[in-house]
Amino acid sequence: MRDDGFHVYDTTLRDGAQQEGLNLTVADKLIIARRLDELGVGFIEGGWPGANPKDTEFFRRARTELDLKHAQLAAFGATRRAGAKAADDPLVAALRESGAPVVTLVAKSHDRHVELALRTTLEENLAMIRDTVSHLRAEGQRVFLDAEHFFDGYRSNPAYALEVVRTAAEAGADVIALCDTNGGMLPDELADVVAEVAAEGARLGIHCHDDTGCAVANTLAAVRAGVTHVQGCANGYGERSGNANLFTVVGNLQLKRGYDLGVELREMTRIAHAVSEVTNIAPGSQQPYVGMSAFAHKAGLHASAVKVDPMLYQHIDPELVGNDMRMLISSMAGRASVELKGRELGYELSGDKARQVVERVKELESAGYTFEAADASFELLLREELDGERTRYFEVESWRTIVERRPDGVMVSEATVKLHAKGERIIATGEGNGPVNALDRALRLALERIYPELSALELVDYKVRILEGAHGTDARTRVLIESSDASGEWGTVGVEDNVIAASWEALAESVTYCLLRAGYGVS
């Protein structure tokens, strides 16, 4: 558990998910929460239980499936309805029952929003805050308050905006996060307002959006003006121009302002990319600290001087955030992380071997592979480098898939594989609801008689990303497959021009890895 003196509060799973094109399943949310916990954030806002079934399920599954080391879960929700009691409000009940140790209540602090959007009186809005905060506190949860549209509200009616802060604090809210909901603020005006509110004495937080390109600077300005709780999203996800990028904020605070937030910055680049694999949104190569290009040098002028002293041309040592100056040649992986990863998988790598693996990974990454979400492919690669040959349980002769929409509207997908295993030549044909499914079935049908363990193999997720998006279906295709058997999950990756060929590669690696796990020696 973190020291409570300064809060790093992540809202990727709630406010970040408002981003256009970002749709997270419950399983996605659980994975992202684990990554954020590894990074060492203090709070993870999981969603709005009660308001939508997916978020309710997230909190339910989190109880048994999420074993957080550092972070506490926060459930987001609104103050009770006008004219009712918090104790009787079903949405407040859902917050209580979420099991989250923290509830973050959103409340209106802008007079016009109370009147026009909430359609109640200013006084009733205060009563709603007072009643909901004190009710949840009495029921044993810690309460933070998001003061929505705070800065616009302060401009419109400062006395009322302050009254909201005061009411929430008196009712027992531990933190009042001032939200620049429309994102229109610039740092100095924002800092002036924060300083005035801080004079009231309540503990303050800050929640910024990037509509002026100043979300990070606004957050830092608020910290300087006295807030001790910063909200943001992984990779700057969020509605419109996004929320404050939490990675940039903590990088700046720890490396430039000397805060010790307990964030594992050395894991930050890896985690930023792992999160973007889950969201299936291409990681921003220019992203400060963690972007692929963040420490990439192109200027010829620089290149020679970089050799003399790299720090002449870098604002920080990229290793501090797990990034790499040679990112142009690619690769997140330094030798140290390869050694570490190898050890994690049970392989002791000498310096030379590790270097060799790093080279191989760099080469493959520049061809479009990624191993963040493909442990199994990485392990097969590692074994290949150590053993001098690829682990293989079968040899492919050929395969073919046909997908047809017949004149009567019926869809038919069929695949045939021809392969050699244990000295036999096997031909099998499978049908499926799509070409990959048909290929998967044909491959297993061919192998299950020889390797019965494959019957436990299940594909749990299948993701496709087109690389170098400029040419649509003409581009290179990366397929990530997540598989499981009775005792665990693993990921594999395939990259080809052709989506079916990339899928085949990832499928075949998954089957190989399944057999490796089952203890088969190499044939």
Next chain:
Amino acid sequence: MRDDGFHVYDTTLRDGAQQEGLNLTVADKLIIARRLDELGVGFIEGGWPGANPKDTEFFRRARTELDLKHAQLAAFGATRRAGAKAADDPLVAALRESGAPVVTLVAKSHDRHVELALRTTLEENLAMIRDTVSHLRAEGQRVFLDAEHFFDGYRSNPAYALEVVRTAAEAGADVIALCDTNGGMLPDELADVVAEVAAEGARLGIHCHDDTGCAVANTLAAVRAGVTHVQGCANGYGERSGNANLFTVVGNLQLKRGYDLGVELREMTRIAHAVSEVTNIAPGSQQPYVGMSAFAHKAGLHASAVKVDPMLYQHIDPELVGNDMRMLISSMAGRASVELKGRELGYELSGDKARQVVERVKELESAGYTFEAADASFELLLREELDGERTRYFEVESWRTIVERRPDGVMVSEATVKLHAKGERIIATGEGNGPVNALDRALRLALERIYPELSALELVDYKVRILEGAHGTDARTRVLIESSDASGEWGTVGVEDNVIAASWEALAESVTYCLLRAGYGVS
């Protein structure tokens, strides 16, 4: 010609071009310069004549091919070599001969860089500045000076950094632009330094990089501290994390700080996208002011209030920057956002019709569709509800794709479509690097003779997502396709068990929408 009181100085063609993956031809540079001139920037830095032949040619062609209305061209270059004379230096000569009315000289202002990178003495560096500035001035050009690594230099040796500023100003440089070359500064430290330098009396400029995510805020902080010349790049292009985004900077200065810079903000969104077409770098949808998502609303909570007063949920009126408010149709959306979206597309929906569309959207979303990134599919749906029938330009009889990995390792992808259009039965076969590519080619081959507008149709992005709750390749598949023609972009969606069938659906809708845009009546 602009008033000289405040400079908006664009360096897209020089520093922006340092971005990884950005390669501009001379023709590209000329087009971008025209767009920047339309926007109304004061200066366009065209490149480094003499240092590379492409930039020399750019300045040569600019004389006859570039008829700038507002902007002046600036040629970038270095101070003369150590131990020589400016008048004899061939690189200085190239600046003189560029024909540019302005020369921007880069000079070292960090003592360690002078010693380690330039390998000369601190005194000689000052002489190089003095000599080169006064020489070019005497030859009739206006001179600005980029004080490279200024802020790191000021930290290392403030007296020397100031001496550089003083020397350049005394020699006749009109503006000394302080450069945060490594991009590591935060706004308040930067503003403190600028204020100290401004006390010297020279006219100052600012040049920021985004390595701390604060380039825009740093620029604004410098303006507040006294600079009257801001440098930046279109769309935030630049090495590493990019340069200060000039569009965001001028948006903030004109709309939030009351500066009248003469920039045509209403053209800014169009120009931002036009520039990204030339650079062939996909425009950042989250980019402040000009991004596709910059004024897009998803939360249903917001949508009903947006109807009451859109300015409650926007920091500025998007029309001011030539952008539009967009309602994203998502499960969080209600009737209000459907009505708004309908209006945006030019359809007036009655309450009943809107309700009917909401029901249809909900039904489709629960089946896996998403319309957030698929405006075109939503519009086709809307028309179907209003017209009582689907817009159709062709009837599909059947299609088939075959993907084969032959025993010799060669991959073959082929598709055949059979369809009816304008009373004809058409059969066409296409090959591609994958099944979808092959289908796309076959479909267009079949229709292009009848509908020649399809030749302008291009697929710009293709995304596949397997939907939750099911089992890997057995699950439902959602395909999102982004297409463009000469005048715009649109998105379509397909959902089927089978990835190929889902792709077909999205492809067919894209083709239909393209024909609808082209003005074809329904057959």
